[in-house]
Amino acid sequence: MDPDQLSKHFVEHYYTTFDTNRLALINLYQEGSMLTFEGEKIQGAQSISNKLNSLPFQQCKHNISTVDCQPSGLSGGWVVFVSGNLQLPGEEHLLKFSQMFHLAPTPQGSFYVFNDIFRLNYA
Amino acid sequence: MDPDQLSKHFVEHYYTTFDTNRLALINLYQEGSMLTFEGEKIQGAQSISNKLNSLPFQQCKHNISTVDCQPSGLSGGWVVFVSGNLQLPGEEHLLKFSQMFHLAPTPQGSFYVFNDIFRLNYA
Numbered sequence: 001m002d003p004d005q006l007s008k009h010f011v012e013h014y015y016t017t018f019d020t021n022r023l024a025l026i027n028l029y030q031e032g033s034m035l036t037f038e039g040e041k042i043q044g045a046q047s048i049s050n051k052l053n054s055l056p057f058q059q060c061k062h063n064i065s066t067v068d069c070q071p072s073g074l075s076g077g078w079v080v081f082v083s084g085n086l087q088l089p090g091e092e093h094l095l096k097f098s099q100m101f102h103l104a105p106t107p108q109g110s111f112y113v114f115n116d117i118f119r120l121n122y123a
Numbered sequence: 124m125d126p127d128q129l130s131k132h133f134v135e136h137y138y139t140t141f142d143t144n145r146l147a148l149i150n151l152y153q154e155g156s157m158l159t160f161e162g163e164k165i166q167g168a169q170s171i172s173n174k175l176n177s178l179p180f181q182q183c184k185h186n187i188s189t190v191d192c193q194p195s196g197l198s199g200g201w202v203v204f205v206s207g208n209l210q211l212p213g214e215e216h217l218l219k220f221s222q223m224f225h226l227a228p229t230p231q232g233s234f235y236v237f238n239d240i241f242r243l244n245y246a
Binding site for chain 1 (some may be wrong): 145157159164189191193194195196198200202206214219223225227236238239240242244
């Protein structure tokens with residue numbers, strides 16, 4: 001599979017889901033998945049979903065600036081690196097962020113998020 | 124090994140080497156290593172070293188803001204996510220950057236950089 005196509009497809013799917021149906025993000029994680037969100041470490045699909053759905057904003061819009069992707073090694077996974085900005089309702093300033101995902105293959109031929117690290121880029 | 128300790132040690136070593144002895148960075152990569160530098164894809168230790176040593180500045184100083192680390196899966200590797208800024212001589216403004224590394228174990232019990240993705244964070 002073309003890594004650039006795969007990663008763009010994943011990134012579009014991830015942030016569209018985040019912005020329109022955040023509860024459904026749980027389907028992209030599994031029990032062993034890890035999220036580090038602004039330095040806070042969370043493990044497991046349910047805990048990650050709880051964290052993402054308890055962020056102090058209900059509505060948001062992610063705008064993507066760059067997507068980079070590489071195969072992550074022998075296991076058939078991919079690392080995906082994203083930069084962009086986050087728009088919150090009533091906020092004049094965009095919040096710049098960087099995020100990396102390590103996508104691991106499922107036995108069904110799809111992928112899930114094994115590693116997820118998110119950081120705001122303070123100006 | 125404590126992942127936070129491992130990643131901080133690696134990050135200090137990487138950027139100190141970059142800032143003081145850039146040619147020695149080649150030792151941190153192997154033939155299968157990949158670098159995506161501002162969207163440009165480079166593979167292999169020699170080509171990566173050539174790229175890093177042909178950047179249009181001789182002197183620089185990396186200042187690290189955050190380091191996050193997670194185990195990358197069954198293979199004993201680690202993903203490391205860094206944010207910081209880059210100081211160039213004669214430049215008033217700091218260049219903010221984000222970078223991710225996927226460190227893979229060597230048979231000797233050390234690590235090398237398998238994946239490396241670097242992006243400047245334009246304000």
